[in-house]
Amino acid sequence: MPLHLPLAELEVGKHLYWQIGNLNIHGQVFLSSWIVIGALLAVVVVGTRKMERDPRGVQNLLEFLWDYLRDLARDQIGEKVYRDWLPFIGTLFLFIFVSNWGGALIPWRIVHLPSGELGAPTADINTTVAMALLVSLAFFYAGLSNKGLRFFEYYVEPTPIMLPFKIIEEFTKPLSLSFRLFGNILADELAVAVLASLVPILVPLPVMLLGLFTSAIQALIFATLAAFYIGEAVHEEAH
């Protein structure tokens, strides 16, 4: 459903399909995600190549990020098990953050695909649902591996009346996680694209800045909520 505007064409919901066997995948999502992952790994490799006790250069940035993510994970998950989940939470944050900012900052339009267009990988519902489902899996895995079958007490605490709500919550959690991220990023891309197609100069800038802000916030929200859910699963009630 292309949106026709006088100056430019917006492509929404058009994908570059690759076929593997009889499965379809969205090529543009993987292309841009590989660029994002490549950039991320490049920074990480450069920053950790020569670790010193007195950090210099990129190591500073990495240590700042590590510290930030550790605080995030520790606050939400708790002192006891946050170490097990720090890589997962941190990867979610970094991947979403770099995806969002990459989508906003890299001039994707200079690359023309036969169909669809490159953009933030997080603007595709598949990516966000995939990550939200991973968070749900992590929730159950964390709960079961930490508390065994006692994990299911979570559903009847503080009272058994909560049982249906908690079960519904298991479905709404990934739904809200994925749609919040997907909707925010897609809406931001669309708002910028529409404004840019109407007034190409200066006017889209405030929206772009707002987009950068939203992008960062969304990464933080996703990672914080993921950590919070995992924290709920491993939380020990004080009896």
Place this chain on the structure above:
Amino acid sequence: MHSWLLLAEAAAPKGGLFDLDATLPLMAVQVVLLTFILNALFFRPVGKAVEDREGFISTSRAQAKEKLAQAERLEAELKAQLLDARKQSLAVIQEAEEEVDRLFREALALAQSEANAVREKARVQVDAQKAEAFAGIDAQAEKLGSLIVDRLLAA
């Protein structure tokens, strides 16, 4: 665009905003892989560096505190020693002063008694000579008297 992008392109599905397909599980696998890669390349080494530094700082702090305590203890000890030494030196000085005073008094007393003795001896001598002289004068006066009496009587 390059041909390899088109390579696998088949009769394109309809698409749409909410087009869920095999992208989802593949992306999930990709994110899990990225988690493991970042864990090995980023979280573990950086965490190790940061925690090593935190450990280094806390042990350095503990060591510094220990050294400070030791220095303070030594300072107190030395101060006590210094005070002791001062007291001792004061005592020594006082003792020496007293000794000097005593010696001075002794010497003075000795000198005075000696002087007294000498004076006494001199006085005794003078007295003796005076008595002797008086005795001599008495005898001469006697002789003169008798001479005068003789002369007068003889005249």
